[in-house]
Amino acid sequence: xxxxxxxxxxxxxxxxxxxxxxxxxxxxxxxxxxxxxxxxxxxxxxxxxxxxxxxxxxxxxxxxxxxxxxxxxxxxxxxxxxxxxxxxxxxxxxxxxxxxxxxxxx
Numbered sequence: 001x002x003x004x005x006x007x008x009x010x011x012x013x014x015x016x017x018x019x020x021x022x023x024x025x026x027x028x029x030x031x032x033x034x035x036x037x038x039x040x041x042x043x044x045x046x047x048x049x050x051x052x053x054x055x056x057x058x059x060x061x062x063x064x065x066x067x068x069x070x071x072x073x074x075x076x077x078x079x080x081x082x083x084x085x086x087x088x089x090x091x092x093x094x095x096x097x098x099x100x101x102x103x104x105x106x
Contacts, residue, residue, distance in 0.1 A: 008058045008075055011050035012065075022065040023048045024058055026072025034094040041093040043071050068101040 007027035014020045025048040034041045048071065053061070055078065062068055062079055070076050070085075076097040079085040090097045 021067040023069045026074045066103040
């Protein structure tokens with residue numbers, strides 16, 4: 001098994017007056033861009049790169065944050081396993097999955 005399959009880049013964004021947002025990308029995708037038709041998915045440092053976490057740590061973060069952006073097969077698959085994402089909510093650009101999760105509290 002590829003040891004990097006269990007690693008993820010992540011960054012927590014905090015803005016005054018807004019809930020914090022978690023951005024997660026598969027390890028090794030930082031700096032890559034994918035384009036299909038008129039959609040471009042950029043896995044840039046500014047959004048995704050700050051820390052590196054393993055699968056268990058990232059799962060706990062995904063469950064804890066109300067706004068989550070995920071890019072990459074492993075990241076999106078983890079959210080599916082947690083019951084937060086279904087395949088029909090996933091945008092794929094050149095086969096690379098991307099999803100945004102917003103947990104609303106009533």
